[in-house]
Amino acid sequence: MNICSYTFEEYIERIQCFHGFVAPGVIIGGFMIDLAYQHLPEEGLFDAISETAHCLPDAIQLLTPCTVGNGWLRVINMGRYAMTLYDKYNGKGIRVFLDSAKVESWPEIKSWFFNLKPKKEQDSQLLMKQIKEAGANICSIQQVKIAPRFLKKLHRTGFAICPSCKEAYPLADGEICLGCQGEAPYVVSQIPHNPGTTHEE
Amino acid sequence: MNICSYTFEEYIERIQCFHGFVAPGVIIGGFMIDLAYQHLPEEGLFDAISETAHCLPDAIQLLTPCTVGNGWLRVINMGRYAMTLYDKYNGKGIRVFLDSAKVESWPEIKSWFFNLKPKKEQDSQLLMKQIKEAGANICSIQQVKIAPRFLKKLHRTGFAICPSCKEAYPLADGEICLGCQGEAPYVVSQIPHNPGTTHEE
Incomplete structure (x- = not known):
């Protein structure tokens, strides 16, 4: 099981180092980005949009060339756990989102995602086990086209x-x-x- | 000449790897963060604010534990090349900004900072030389106190x-x-x- 060019364990190490702790959201984010790349052309320059400021931007910054500071990643906070990688010239891209319906089958992921119990009552070992087992199976994808006004580089x-x-x-x-x-x-x-x-x- | 725990050359390498190219703004950002830490207590947990989305957030993400995804770095875009590191509990911090008056003495940095000539006319070797020579001498600092409403963690x-x-x-x-x-x-x-x-x- 690989996440982009990393093994699962290597990715976990990178999360620890960059994000400061192994957050479930960044792990899931890794599966989301890996899934997006599987549906994108092999060649191309892809910019990123994160629809949340929580965790997901760090997965994007770890696994793609896009960072907040180089302008290739933009956080447009719509409160949804979703990200898009798109061709920076024609705006065509793949959006991956955490699919609430699919999360239903994974009780500990559901509980974490919807904040159904206090953090100290979460079973973090079980949560990690389910995240690793579920992989990208809790995500769905859409083909999207970014609006032209968002394709302009901000100088x-x-x-x-x-x-x-x-x-x-x-x-x-x-x-x-x-x-x-x-x-x-x-x-x-x-x-x-x-x-x-x-x-x- | 060190930038936080890195030599200048190590920091340049880290910029190349994370930001994708050695952007002048990220180098200068490194000097800014190093300067901020010199004026902060040795102990403490410090969150960060960047007043621009350009380059500076990446310097912060490379040199501090603060990232966009872990919520310890917030980009509040006011178009100023400035950043603050502050105690996450009491809001007391150090703000470092690129000082326009000091930049006057460094023509190539001034030209880059104010976009005075097209990129292809910039002398990037001279720019790098001046950035390295100037270090934090083009920056000034302020003691600030973050407003209480910004200290709340976003859950x-x-x-x-x-x-x-x-x-x-x-x-x-x-x-x-x-x-x-x-x-x-x-x-x-x-x-x-x-x-x-x-x-x-």
Whole structure:
């Protein structure tokens, strides 16, 4: 049983290393991505969309060239445990989703997926056993076509200095940057010092 | 010159492997994170916020335990090249940002950061040289405190089956899931087949 180019055990190790712990969702995500690749052409450049921010983006980042930072993976949070790999030029792709109907046959996976019991009451050994046994059998696939507006690459363009914070920001965001417009999730309590110097000093 | 626990060269290798190419933004991100850790307590659990989706999230995922999928890294896109590492319990943290004023002294970095010339006219060797030479000297730091509402862990809770697509979704999203409410960026063109079977079949 392989997950893309890894054995199951190798993939588990990679999850531990990157994700920090062996989360059921990342393991299942591996089976989902493996299934998607089985239905994609061998050649092509494929971008990814994750429909949840939980676990699945890490499976995608471990098993595909797509990361959040290189822009080939986008998280469009619709609360569904589903991901799509699609040709970045024509938008044709394969969507894989965790199929609620199929999960019915795997009580411990169902219980985990629907949060039916508190975490400490979960039987994690049984859960792992069922996940490994089920593999991609709890998933279904769809052929999809990504809307053209999502195929455009997001470039950083048109920068200005925000008159409020003096940092660079996209001019399209308005007169001042979004942070200074109130979207910053923090208050600045203190500037400890000004580390570093320019090479002219 | 080290970037967290890596030598500069080791970090470059890790970028190549994870990000797919040695992007200037991920290198600079490494210096930013290293600088943040220098100003954080040695002990503690730190979550991360990236204020841009470009490059910086990958530096964070390479150098900290925080990933998008484990929920310890959140991308709150405000278009600024800045990141914060903060204590997940009390919200106290260090914000590091690329300082436009300091970038003035490094013409090739400035040109890259503000997109002043087409990519093919960039002198990538000179850019790399300046990035390595500048290190964290083009950054500044602030002490910040994250707003309490951002400290809450996002759990998957309260699931239902969407009557439209039959997939599980967060009940809080409404009568049908967000995908079926029109947020899906694709059209489903065909269901090729129903791969896999349940273990009862």
